[in-house]
Amino acid sequence: MAVTEAEVRERREGYESSRLGMWIFLATEILLFGGLFCAYAVYRSNHPEIFVYAHRFLSKTLGGINTIVLICSSFTMAWAVRAAQLGERRRLVALLAITIFCGLCFLGIKGIEYQQKWRHGLLWGERYHPVEHEKNGAAGTPAAIQMPPVSSDPNRSFLPLAAEGPRGLAPESSKPAPGGADAEPVPKNVQTFFGIYFAMTGLHAVHVIAGMILIGVMLVRAIRREFSPTDFTPVDNVGLYWHLVDVIWIYLFPFLYLIR
């Protein structure tokens, strides 16, 4: 009897340890992204005009769909953890598979977005070479490029249109507005926005991939009947990780796509 008591204690210790370890690991992940959020905050507060100008090249529709996809995947993941707790193996397998599928959808849509940016040269830093379009728009110009200019109505826009130029050694990289002289001026250093956009979403995508691999491992282990109502900690921990990846996107979406 004493032996089993010690075993129970050891198992509980192991469970609690890995939970605590996972939470600490999530803290390190938040700080990893924290650096990028900090860079975002610094550049946005110093150069709001860049963010207001450049965010309109991102597709709110695709970003919104992706947000919904990820929230759904978090729901199925949470349900999967519950299924693991209750020992419902078939449901666990199905839910994990759906979660991976949602992750694939997310990456697919993200890929479409990246491809559009690539086509129009809307890339980071030194790769920023926006394709210039004719005033009335070439036939293949996507809607994203033809967004209306920032409103000059002072009631709508509280941000100055062209704030002071960037500090530092930045060269004069501003290009004439695609729409001609009557269109809004293009702020300098738009590439900064895309640098931050690609760094944040790229790092996030790497985390999505890592999360999917981990869920895949859980899926295989679930099929092999390795989990039981008393032994499901790995599913729980992977779930926590997946929720974190989700939460980071919940912040990225408004910060990058929904700027006014």
Added chain:
Amino acid sequence: MSTAENYLTHSSGIRSWLLTRDHKRIGILYLISIMSSFFLGGISALLIRTELLTPNHALMSPEAYNKMFTLHGAVMIFLFVIPGVPATLGNFFLPIMLGAKDVAFPRLNLASWYLYVFGALFALASIVMGGVDTGWTFYTPYSVITNTSVVALTAGAFILGFSSILTGINFVVTIHKLRPDWMTWFKMPLFLWSLYATAIIQILATPVLGITLLLLILERTLGIGIFNPALGGDPVLYQHFFWFYSHPAVYIMILPAMGIMSELVSTFSHRTIFGYRFIAYSSIAIAVISFLVWGHHMFVSGQSNLADLIFSFLTFLVAIPSGIKVFNWLATMYKGSITLEAPMLYALSFLFLFGIGGLTGLFLGALSTDVHLHDTYFVVAHFHYVMFGGTVIAFLGGLHYWWPKMFGRMYSEKWARIAAVVIFIGFNLTFFAQFIMGSKGMPRRYASYPARFQPYHDVSTIGSYVLSIGFVIMAVYLIHSLFRGRRAPANPWGGTTLEWKCGSPPPHDNFAETPGPCEPYDFRGIVYDPAIGGYVDTARARS
């Protein structure tokens, strides 16, 4: 030949070491790797000092000199001092001091060592690829435009960061979850408090270095533009990011050393530690304040005057918990029965050298003097007094203190004392001269210098040779002790913490039976037994 099973004889063969999950063996693996790094960093330091014997380029070109000091800095910081105490002595003794069998995640512990080796290989690759000339801080924009192999070295540092995080997670979880019920937080040895504070910093600061170096790598490979002013990026942001990690990192280095000090001072004064709670809390206080002072590296980088003022004030705050520790150690020694074995000589060296290193930190934390002393040899001397005079000296003290426990052999006490004194003299010769020439305006990181600085440089260089003689002596008697040393008793110094209650070297499972409740730093009943050449606990034997 003792027949008792211990962790060294538990199993044999190279696989039993490379695939081990035993925290003690992992500690030994770390010890070997870290001492190799120290050797590499030390050789580069000697080459730097030799080059500086004369004002002209005697030994190497200015380009080679730049690569040499970068190598010295990066290797010593990332490969030696940061993992130094936690990964070696911490790994070995943290579970034993808790009375546990192992850390919470033994496999993760081994993974962290492999990550360390992997990161070290990247760093070595950068040397093979021609070295890096940016200094260990990799400041942009120079690190973006230089044609040296910055990516390999920063990738190495990035990987080493993961290793450091894994160690930190392991230690925090182990202390929280594997502590026996009777051991409340305030019955933990103070070394564990300091390791806990260190682990918190490792966990919270290292990811920020990770993202910084990642962005730097992206800057060099893809031109992402976040830190590059030519693309509208902000190089000062890089400095903020870098020091947000790298200032707390100096507390990753010094806090475990302070933990060792608490053990050494108490044991060799044979007296209860004075102000236990103050020392414990001051470790946590240092960890907290460490996150709020990074801006003092950037007083002349163009941050706002207000920020300067706040960072300067917060920097002074660090002196309070540091001072609390030093005064408590002194109070512990007061009326103690001090014995001057080699570890205690290192502890006394620490008090002297860390005192100088800490107080000169206040000169640099003050805004007006910093403008004068910034980027001079005064800064170099200051951080060597803290990092070497503090951390490395305490590490050596800890290594000597726990050597008999780790390997079951006593080293030659006479030679150990000689080496301790030689190192103390050599260290002061090397670095005190740098305080003087720094205050006279000798800038750091230059291969040549005006002739009027030559006497100081020569004293410094000779000091570095004396220092290396001390280390050679140490290497000889330590290695000699492994083969010819006297068998160590379980408790050679009269220590009171749990590691002295298991055999030397400890058995595979650390304790034959789980140790019962005891007070750390309770020296009643600990008496010397000449028959076994060590101390025994008569109070425990009676009860």
